[in-house]
Amino acid sequence: MHDLYNELSAARGQSPAAAVTDTTAQVSQIVDLQGCNGALVAVLLGALADVDATFNLLVEHGDDSALADAATVAAAQLVGLTSGSVTSWFTFAADDTVKTFGYIGNKRYLRYTITPVANSGNVFLASCVLKGGRSKQP
Secondary structure, three states, rough: OOHHHHOOOEEEEOOOOOOOOOOOOEOOOOOOOOOOOOOEEEEEEEEEEOOOOOEEEEEEEEOOOOOOOOOEEHHHHOOOOOOOEEHHHHHHHHOEEEEEEEOOOOOOOOEEEEEEOOOOOEEEEEEEEEEEOOOOOO
16 A cells, blocks of 8 residues: 555645635635645635635646746646636535645646635635655655
């Protein structure tokens, strides 16, 4: 059996926080992927109280540590998504689920933004990035 502990490392994407009750964009940390060949982003959803809200996703990458050179990730560099800019990635019906996508691009830094649309109820979410394919394993 493979030892995933030594093959993966985790980074904070979005920390758990008080519920969002509007359409404020939820922006992840800028994640440094140096030494990795890809990443899996896991977004953990809690209660989504609004009955008509949808949630858009934007995935960006670049080589500048502040992502001053941010560009939308092309579909060919994503796994589980058809575009780096997805309208209605999930809806209010995704209560208590985990949404995922993979990144296999060639840029050092990654950031993603989840933007609620038509939201007036509580939204609880947090996320993490599992970095894999590390070039230096024990």
